[in-house]
Amino acid sequence: MEKTTQEQINGTLWRAADTFRGKIDSSLYKDYILVMLFIKYLSDVYKEHYEEYAKKYNGDETRIERALSRERFTLDQKSTFDYLYENRNSVEVGDIINKSLEHIEESNKSKLRGVFRNIDFNSEIILGKTNERNAMLRTLLNDFNRLNLRPNMIEGNDVIGDAYEYMIAKFASDAGKKGGEFFTPSMVSELLSRLVKPEENDRIYDPTCGSGSLLIRAFKKVPGRKAQIYGQERNGQTQALCKMNMFLHGIDDAKIESGDTLANPLHLEDGKLMKFQVVVANPPFSLDKWAMGFAGAEADEKKFKMEPALDQYRRFDWGVPPSSKGDFAFVQHMLHSLAEDGRMGVVLPHGVLFRGASEGKIRKQILEMNLLDAVIGLPQNLFFGTGIPAVVLIFKKSRNRNNVLFIDASGEGHYEKGKNQNKLREEDLKQIEMAYEAYKTIDKYSYVATLEEIKENDCNLNIPRYVDTFEAEEMVDMDEVANNIANIKAELEDVEKQMAKYLEELGL
Known part of the structure; x- marks a missing residue:
């Protein structure tokens, strides 16, 4: 029998979305499609295992059940996709599905x-x-019934997880501005995970993990995939997507919490922020009202002013970011969560490089503590819902150098232009990676700045101050220009003579 390919699964899933398209918003129906994919996968795996054990134990139900109870997950008949499909014509089909999901969780x-x-x-x-x-x-249910997701019928290892990621990316593209809230483009995730170099036994953390794509990319870089995954996500629905995404990628012990990471960080150790060897994140760009979780229920939103003392973990002692721009609030949370040998990669808007006031003060403190390792400018229009170019900041604890590498990877030729969105190609990632590894000045691409030089620039990190990508225009050859003008004049004279001759012949 022919195996199910990635393309077939992706195609079926995207066609299944047509059931909802035009009827309800994609930011809502994506959850129904992704949950149904999850149920179908669980059911087909369960069915395959059941048949294998039935054969092995000659239909002895007690032994079959005992063997199934030792698998990654357990299902019973009323929790399977087949049971839901049999009840597809029931007037209570929605309720039947809900009860089935409840039972799977239990x-x-x-x-x-x-x-x-x-x-x-x-x-x-x-x-x-x-x-x-x-x-x-x-x-x-009819659409999904056509999919065969039994492990022995699937071509490749990560097919189901990749299909899930494919759908999330499709929905993010469909959802426009809202899409960026739950998905980081795969090549940006890939870039971050290559630069922070996760190692065996690392703790890997994303404080704004969305549907988990960044964490999964970083996890896949770990030799033998021996690492512990931690994430937190404010949106409950997105946190559920993340947990399913982890499970479909074979990561059963990921610790994904739900809640506001800034006001209520949930990964703690001995009452303090847990420390991580690797931190990766694509926080919401310039989040407005980021500190409202610190205000009491009685607080007046207009009068509330965030103070460092309101945070029991003292993350904002270096400065309190502006109430309308939470970028540095996330950066400070992440730096306070970084282990002594930690590496951190974060995607942010360019404003963090040069905005003044409290953000300037925080930037100065980060530089004083020698935590910033690299500033990498990305092309515009890479992200869902915003055309603005972003920057990747790489931080390291215990750095053994006191300079900062600037890379300008935003120019033409460093990305592929798309109709709606630009893309980073493998060659673009390699170029950034090699420049970061080399850590040296490359004409029109990178520059190593000393901390003194940056301080002379008032701790402004705007990339054009350091990387000169200006292409000088070729000098104009004036003799050639004069020659061309003379030739044009001569041609014009000939044409005018010819014209006068024609007019004479016509008697005009």
Whole structure:
């Protein structure tokens, strides 16, 4: 029998989205598609294992059940996709799906707790009245019934996880501005994970982890994939997507928490912020009202002023970022969460490089502590929902040099132009990676600045101050220009003579 390929799965999934398209917003229906993919995968794996054990134990149900209970997860008949498909014409199909999801969570508390908490297949508000809702769910079950996701029928190892990522990327592209909230473009994730070099037994952390793509990329770089994953995400639905994404990539012990990382960081050790060897993040750009979680319930939003003392972990002693721009709040949280041998890569808007006031003060403190290792300018229009160019900042604890590498990878020729979005190619990533490894000045591409030089620039990190990408225009040859003018004049004279001759012949 022919194996199911990545392309077939991706195609089926994107067609399944047509069931909802035009009826409800993609930022809502993405959850239904991704949850159904998850259920279908669990069911097909369970079915394959059941058949293998049934053969091995000659149909002895007790032994089969005992063997199945030792697998990564457990299902019973009423939790399988097949059971849902058999009930596709039921007037209560939405409720049947909900109960099935609840049961899966209950039976797999340690690994799948809270994964389906934020999804309701019986929601009249989102999916419409009974008839309309049931018609959509029936079509969805029919679409997924065509997919065979049994492990022995799939071509390749990470196919299901990659299909999940493919769908998240598609939805992010579809969702425009909202898309950037839950997905970092894969080549940007790849770049960050290469630059921070995760190693065996590292703790890898993303404080604004979205659907987890950055964490998964970093995890895949670890030899033998022996590392512990930690993440926190404010949006409950996105946190659920992240937990499913981890599970589909074979990461069963990822610790993904739900909550506001700034006001309520949840990865703690002995009452202090946990420390990580690798931190990667693409926080929301210039988050407005980032500090409101520190205000009491009674606080007046307009009068509330964030003070360093309000944070029990003292992350803002270097300076409190402006209330309308949370970029440095995330940077300070991450630096306070970095282990002594830690490496950190974060994607931010360019404003963090040069904005003044409290941000200038924080920047100065970070430079004084010699934590900044590299500033890498990326091309514009790489991210979903914003055309602005971003910058990657690499920080390191215990640095053995006192200068900073600037790379300008934003110019033409350093990316592929797309209709809606630009892309970084493998050759572009390699160029950045090699320049970072070399850590030296390369004409029109990179520059190593001493800390003294940066301080002379008032701690302004704007890349054009350090990397000169100006291409001088060729000198104009005036003799050649004069020669061309003379030739044109002579040609014009000939044409005028010819014209006069024609007019004479016509008697005009």
